[in-house]
Amino acid sequence: MSKIFEKLKVLADAAKYDASCASSGSKRFNQNKGLGNAEGMGICHSYTEDGRCVSLLKILFTNHCIYDCAYCVSRRSNDVRRAAFTVEEVVDLTINFYRRNYIEGLFLSSGIFKNPDYTMERLVRVAKQLRLNHNFHGYIHLKAIPGASPELLKEAGLYADRLSVNIELPSETSLQKVAPEKQYRDILGPMNYLKEEKEERSDHRPQRSKTQLFLPAGQSTQMIVGASPESDYQVLRLADSLYQRQKLKRVYYSGYIPIATDNRVPALKAPPLIRENRVYQADWLMRFYQFSVDEIVNEATPNLDLDIDPKLSYALRNRHLFPVDINQADYEMILRIPGVGVKSAQKIVSSRIYQKLNIDHLQRIGVVMKRARYFIKCPGLYNANSDISSKDLRSLILSGEQQNSLQLALFS
Amino acid sequence: MATYCYDGSFEGLLTVIFRAFEHRSIPEQIISTEYKQLGLLASAFTVNTDELLAERVLRGIDKRTDNRGSRLIYHMFLSEQDGAEMTIFHLVKNLVDKGDILSNFGNPYVAKAYQMDKMIGREVHRMHAFVRFQKVADADMYFAIINPSCNVLPLIGEHFVKRYADQKWIIWDAVRNYGIYYDLQREIFIEPDHPLLKTLVESSKQEDCYQQLWVDYFNSVNIRERKNTKLHLRHMPKRYWRYLTEKHSR
Numbered sequence A: 001m002s003k004i005f006e007k008l009k010v011l012a013d014a015a016k017y018d019a020s021c022a023s024s025g026s027k028r029f030n031q032n033k034g035l036g037n038a039e040g041m042g043i044c045h046s047y048t049e050d051g052r053c054v055s056l057l058k059i060l061f062t063n064h065c066i067y068d069c070a071y072c073v074s075r076r077s078n079d080v081r082r083a084a085f086t087v088e089e090v091v092d093l094t095i096n097f098y099r100r101n102y103i104e105g106l107f108l109s110s111g112i113f114k115n116p117d118y119t120m121e122r123l124v125r126v127a128k129q130l131r132l133n134h135n136f137h138g139y140i141h142l143k144a145i146p147g148a149s150p151e152l153l154k155e156a157g158l159y160a161d162r163l164s165v166n167i168e169l170p171s172e173t174s175l176q177k178v179a180p181e182k183q184y185r186d187i188l189g190p191m192n193y194l195k196e197e198k199e200e201r202s203d204h205r206p207q208r209s210k211t212q213l214f215l216p217a218g219q220s221t222q223m224i225v226g227a228s229p230e231s232d233y234q235v236l237r238l239a240d241s242l243y244q245r246q247k248l249k250r251v252y253y254s255g256y257i258p259i260a261t262d263n264r265v266p267a268l269k270a271p272p273l274i275r276e277n278r279v280y281q282a283d284w285l286m287r288f289y290q291f292s293v294d295e296i297v298n299e300a301t302p303n304l305d306l307d308i309d310p311k312l313s314y315a316l317r318n319r320h321l322f323p324v325d326i327n328q329a330d331y332e333m334i335l336r337i338p339g340v341g342v343k344s345a346q347k348i349v350s351s352r353i354y355q356k357l358n359i360d361h362l363q364r365i366g367v368v369m370k371r372a373r374y375f376i377k378c379p380g381l382y383n384a385n386s387d388i389s390s391k392d393l394r395s396l397i398l399s400g401e402q403q404n405s406l407q408l409a410l411f412s
Numbered sequence B: 001m002a003t004y005c006y007d008g009s010f011e012g013l014l015t016v017i018f019r020a021f022e023h024r025s026i027p028e029q030i031i032s033t034e035y036k037q038l039g040l041l042a043s044a045f046t047v048n049t050d051e052l053l054a055e056r057v058l059r060g061i062d063k064r065t066d067n068r069g070s071r072l073i074y075h076m077f078l079s080e081q082d083g084a085e086m087t088i089f090h091l092v093k094n095l096v097d098k099g100d101i102l103s104n105f106g107n108p109y110v111a112k113a114y115q116m117d118k119m120i121g122r123e124v125h126r127m128h129a130f131v132r133f134q135k136v137a138d139a140d141m142y143f144a145i146i147n148p149s150c151n152v153l154p155l156i157g158e159h160f161v162k163r164y165a166d167q168k169w170i171i172w173d174a175v176r177n178y179g180i181y182y183d184l185q186r187e188i189f190i191e192p193d194h195p196l197l198k199t200l201v202e203s204s205k206q207e208d209c210y211q212q213l214w215v216d217y218f219n220s221v222n223i224r225e226r227k228n229t230k231l232h233l234r235h236m237p238k239r240y241w242r243y244l245t246e247k248h249s250r
């Protein structure tokens, strides 16, 4: 038993740099009084001290690896403790953690040992045992090992809710530099194959038959930000094309954590967490706020402003579109107001039928007025700063927020 | 203007609303008998709970709101927020006077109602996350204790039934001193005198082992370079640590 403690420490530690933790979006629900249910929203069961969500048992099957990717702790040339689980051990941990409500399911990745197929086959066996021997309906996310055969990927898709292949670097040149054994072809290939397989099945499947789920939660990938010279424009354009062409459900961004003492990657003092956060906000704008990439970053402004969020930045660059009339404007334009989230935008549109909305109504609805006030028109709001330049407005907003946080610090 | 007093049940509150409408009066306050002893009010008007009247009020609400209202009001009630009773009364009065205003977030009572709904929704979600079962030694039974800030037990059972259809479990609310027991067939509400509770003995060696594995796992996935205590505490406020296997001191 003591061995399992050791293995879990090593293989959880090695898996923690993968940013993906989502467990939502599947359509798998409990059948025949089995164990688990993965329909609907995923749940974060805990949060680590770095504030990240713990939703799945996220481990590597093994951290032995024949490859040598510079950004990775498990790379062949790195001197770390190595370990490998057995299929039964992973199954047992998953079931027992799940029964205690610690987790939503399993996220199993792996270093590549022997060869891609040998590794992929182990991962598939874990998923298959959970589903078939334990009647398990919790969430399973498997890593699709680059270079694994289509047959194995197809089998994985039958048991897993989600598969992911990490693209890791935002350009092929950078990938080649840090991961000489990997090529975009080996990454995009499986993505395309799985996308096609899923589409074909949903075309041919009789309506609403639940027996043959295939990757109900789709595919995701991860991109490392800050380990290579690409701009945010390149990062987001690639993400956009992965959403459009490979039909990915999620792209995760991981601020590069200088773990690897390897001269192929930069020696950063601290991970670029603010940049990572801004890239996530931009991704959010593309997926939920109907922004196109070029509206957020473009040739002229290729990088996100680190001091302000991309929505505010857009508004400051496009002052001619503001102020927006709360009582008249389309939903799409309401969504673009800094300080108005998706929920508030919906509430504005549904409430303005009953009365003309004034500033009190907006406060009740939950609009962040200290942000929105410069960009809207509504009764009760006098805007003294309407002809101030964007540059001055930017510093006005920034200084206001600094003052606020100063006050909070003084009074708390 | 009068103070209305009820027995603390949802049906009791609905009966108060019925009576107040009957008397054409707006209550000054509505309080549960639990608090009456606090001595303030000899003059309170005590309403006896009447399930049929309560049912009529609910149907009246749903008729005006496309069946959305009764659930919202139930959630507000369970949220146990200050002033929930009076907000419910005013919301119902607004519904009767003005028709379906539930989509008008500019209305102060609607805004308040959704705030309370959000509050309890968040607590339900937290409990979906923070329940930590322990396997009871020598029994095929899992047991968890929670200390939610709202009365969420009536709302969380279904989620756990779906998830743990093949194991018996009890979730115990240590603040309100009652629990749900799932016996593989259905959920039953249980009180502190339920015989089953006496059978819950110390955990086993095997149980300790899985708990330790979980604690180890939790500590291993932390990334030190990204330490962010503020965010950690925002997601996992200290008041919940007591029953979280990975956070309480062992």
Ligand code: SF4
Residues within 6 Å of the ligand: A065, A066, A067, A068, A069, A072, A073, A074, A075, A076, A110, A111, A112, A179
């Ligand atoms: S193949 Fe995967 S595990 Fe192996 S070195 Fe590269 S990133 Fe790390």
